[in-house]
Amino acid sequence: MKGTARAALAVCTALLTTTLTTAAAASSAAATPGQVMPGVLAGHPTREMSETARLADRRALVSGERAYAMGDETGLYPATGWHTLGEMGGYWTPPVKLLDGLWLGVNGSWLGKDVPAAAYHRGWGYQRFDYHSSGLDAGRVEFVPAGSRAVVVGLTLRSATSRTVSLAVDAHSELMPAYPWGGTTPSATDETPDQGAYAGGALVFTDTGTPPGQAKRDYAAVVAGSRAPSGHQLGKDHRGPQDPAVVCPATGDAPYRCDDSPFGKGTGGQLDYQVSLKAGTAQTVWFAVGGGDTGVGDAKATVAAALRDPEKALGQVLATRRQVAAHTSVDLPGDRLLQQSVEWSKQNLADSVQQARDLQVRPVNAGTAYPPAKGTVAKARWYGAGFPDYPWLFATDGEYTAFAAVAAGQSDVVKDHMRALRDVSEVLNDHSGKVAHEVVSTGDVYFGANADAGNTDETVKFPSIVALVWRWTGDNGFRDEMYDFATRNLHYVYDHLDADHDGWPEGLANVERPGMGSEKLDSTVYLDRGLRDLADLATSKGDHATAAWATGKADDLEKRFDDQWWYGGDAKAYADSIDDVADPANDNTKIFQRHWIGVTPMEVELTKPDGSTSPLSTAEHGLTALQQRETPCYTGDLGLYHTGTGPTSDPKGNPGASCDSVVSSVASDREIFSLNSSIMAVAEGNYGRLAADQQGRYTTGNARIQLDPSIWELPGAMPEIAPSPDFPANIDHSFTTRSMALQAWGTYGVLWPVVHQQLGVSPDLGRGKVLVVPQVPAGQNRVAGNDIVLGRGSVDVSASHNGKVWRTDVRSAGLHASVVAGAVLPADARVAGVTVNGHAVQFTAVPTSRGLEIRVPVGDKASVVITTR
Incomplete structure (x- = not known):
């Protein structure tokens, strides 16, 4: 890694450590001035990431299994998303949207607008916002109780003097299903209007209409508090400080920020409260937004259950997330x-x-x-x-x-x-x-x-x-x-x-771009892995016919793969697809477009009939291709481009470097998806390339877009696309044109490289075996992991490397499996001896794509020490 990159990483790490330490201290101690929170957060250590800059430009997300809510980090609700333009934010319980938003006002001033947000905090299973004005501090926390179709909102107030404050809660409904969308048939424009009412101290919104061509609905949303309101209002608006609403245009460019979509047919209401505060004593008022597609009765019951004991429910969420962390x-x-x-x-x-x-x-x-x-x-x-x-x-x-x-x-x-x-x-x-x-x-x-x-x-x-x-x-x-x-x-x-019966599958795959042949590289690669894995499953079941069929297909594919798919020349890469779509008679023509899928032959891990594993690519081609992908034609500051740069016949031309002479028919796309970087990180690990300028470039890229305050949009959340040469940061896009604020697949490029490759955990519990062969990244001395879950048991691993000595400590519990442990050494290493718990033992040396794996059988607790000459 270049010196400037190391310096940037050091700054990022320092910022990260400060943020985490400060947040952890704040959440496990008494609230500091200007920061108030429910007692359950103050009394239970947790982990947070915090943000104070450009809060109105950042999306905020809280999610549970049956409900979630998205607004911005001031506590307001811009129209968000594009599947149904502007309607993808707000409060949801799959498959129904409930509200556009929930706004809180104190003494006539709306939090997030009249009283600006001072900070946003994203915790494990919750989010919270800080506000303060002269003599009054407010904190808002949101979470989803386990299994609930409700989002719970707590407003904690603390006054410097004893007084009674007025509290207004605005809600604007938008009862609509996740599908149809704004541009489909039928369309979200076919939505039926919501109806609003006040009953039993709650706002009740319903949609019982029947849109054209769809079934009759029984949608309901209920908004209520933990205490009886002093009054209420109903009306078509009630978006807090976002009235009158700026409506996004149905077509054309949307403004950076608007308040509602042209599809919106919701209505609104307000609940009013009087809250008596004692000087210096924090008090929390709880609210819940709940409902769904099964009628008003269920919606009321959902909200009542969510408000029965919110602090206990939040405590349960925190406990569950601590288990995830453990x-x-x-x-x-x-x-x-x-x-x-x-x-x-x-x-x-x-x-x-x-x-x-x-x-x-x-x-x-x-x-x-x-x-x-x-x-x-x-x-x-x-x-x-x-x-x-x-x-x-x-x-x-x-x-x-x-x-x-x-x-x-x-x-x-x-x-x-x-x-x-x-x-x-x-x-x-x-x-x-x-x-x-x-x-x-x-x-x-x-x-x-x-x-x-x-x-x-x-x-x-x-x-x-x-x-x-x-x-x-x-x-x-x-x-x-x-x-x-x-x-x-x-x-x-x-x-x-496989219409031409050549063994290469046809159809779309991960890259859905023009100019590709009918047979795609990634489908071929994953077909081979699928065949090997099906054969393994079949063998375990005694289905010898299926095992033989799948093995035969895989053997044939692998025998012909490199001859067919390696593009050759200075491309130093595999073809992205084959079969010229402009000339169907020209079968098996190699087409090279520099897409990220060129990494997949190195990314897959094939399980052979003898139990050994390897990538699909040959060692020569795999290493050549990986080194090429590390060049500026393919890799930017935060990871791997979707489509690399180089000569092209596309009118857009080539905006980047050229690392080969092949003239592609498509333009480059220097967007860095977290998935692209994940694929590259895993591929590097399969070849034992774990150094900071190899796998480390891609794991660091994904980690930074998740954790670096100078880059993130939503603290602690890995997005779909990193800030890239061809994709500005999400916060510089309008709220209706951004990539995902949190995308799950990017975690592949973090957890799998660490657990499977660095810590070397490779279970085969279906056959009662576990292999633990770590590889400490070059330039580092130690890696360790505890409570790695394998079936109903777990394993702890610690691996270190110092000069000519490699040490692996393994502890297992509840596995009911044989354990083999060791370490990955350089391919040319010469082993002087191996001990287990201080006793010399025989060992097996296995050449692999990662290096030379030294393996020895061990018990439930073992220290394996390998010494080289």
Whole structure:
């Protein structure tokens, strides 16, 4: 890493350490002047990230499994998102939006506008805002109780003198489903108007209309407080300081910030309160926003339950998030930034979990149709891809996220995600084996039906995630539950997506860009991994016919792969696709466009019949391609570009460096997606390239966009796209044109490199085996991790390297598996001796793409010391 990059990283790490230390102290001690919070936060140590600059330009998010809310970091609610323009923020309970926002006013002054926000704090499972004016401090906290379809809001007030203050709570409804969107058929313009009422001290909003071509609704939202209001109002506005609303235009460029969309048909109301304060004593008034698609009665019950004991419910959320933090707790003294990214990535995954009930599965053909539902999925639970525009069930997103999730000890959610994909796909595609691409929480499938062209990569990846979960949990029941569908996945590809019978699958994949051939590199790569993993599953079940079929297909693909896909010359890369779409007769023509998928042959890990693992790429081509991707043509300050720079026939020309002479037909795209950097980080790790200027460049890029105050939008949340040469920072985009503030798949490039590659945890619990072979990154001395969950047990790992001595300490509990431990040495290392708990032992030396792996059997507690000559 260059000196300037090291200096920037040092500054970032210093800022990060200060932020975390300050936040932790504030949350575990008495509130400081100007900062007030409910007692449960002051009394329970937690972790926060805080922001004070440009709060009105930053999105704020609080999320639970059945509800979430997004506004800005002042506590106001700009119109947000673009799937239905401006309607993706506010308060949601999948699959229904409840409110555009909830605004709080004290003594006639609206918090966030008349009384500016002083600071925003994002904690594990909650968020809070600080406000202060002369003689009065206010703090707002928001969280989602476990399993609740409500968001709870607490307003804590503290006055320098004893007095009674007036409190106004404005709410503006927007009862609408997650689908249809603003530009689909039918459209969100077909929404029916909301009705508002006051009953039992609460605001009650309903939508019981029947939009054209859709079923009758029974949507309801209820807003209530923990005490009886002194008055109320109803009306069409009630957006606090955002009245009168600036409405986003239906077409054309939207302003940087507006207040509502042209689709909005909500209504509003206000609850008024009188709050008596004693001098210097903080008092919290609680509110809840709840509801859904099952009528007013359920909405009222939801809110009543949420307000029964809010402090206890918040305490339970904090306890649950501490459990999330306890699993895969790492110590990386040579890379504290990455260590903190691991901690926050686990929380990002927990933030992303969503649930819905009674999904009405229908293919909407990319928004052009709305047929009757083909069937119902009673319950689904999944990792939402991203907030605010992608909080739904996606195949490819979830399949990448699964690797991070198992490393974080969250395999149960991965199982539910895969079940949801299977259940929806089986209804949608008549048991064909094809996996749906994008499933809205309503059950509407935007893309991924049998009649659609793709996405092929998602179908071929499904067996690999089944195998991943089986290896990390040893859950034969889950393997058996998924096995038939996983087998049909790959048969579907060969039966329907290989028209020329050349073994390379056809159809769309991760890169949906023009000029590509019909057969994509990433689909081919993931098909090979899927075949190997299906063969492994089949062998474990004694299904020898399927194992032989999948193994034969994989052997054939691998034998021909490099000859067909390596582009050659100074491209130093694999082709992105083959088959010239302009000349279908010109079969197997290599097409090179510099897309990020060129890294996938190095990123996958293939499990061979003998149990060994390796990438698909050859060592020569893999290392050549990785080194090429590290050049300025492909890598920027914060990670890997979507499409590298170089000669092109595209009229846009080449804005960047040229590292090869190949003339591409497409323009470069120097957007840095967190997924692109994740793919590169994992690929580097597969080849043992863990140094700061190798894997470290990409793990650091993802960590910085999540944790560096000079870069982040939402503290502690990894976004979809980093600030890039071709994509300005999110806060410089309008609220309706931004990328996702939190995108789950970026955690793949943090948790998997640390747990699987640096700590070397490679379970095969389906066969009662665990391999722990760490590799300490070059330039560092030690890495460690505790409570890495494997099935019903766990493992602790500590690895160090000092000169000619490598040491690995392993402790396991509850595994019921044999453990083999060791370390990765340089490929040319010569071993002088190996001891386990001080006793010399025989060892096995295994050459791998990572280096020379030294392996020895160990017990539940062992110290392995390897000495080289």
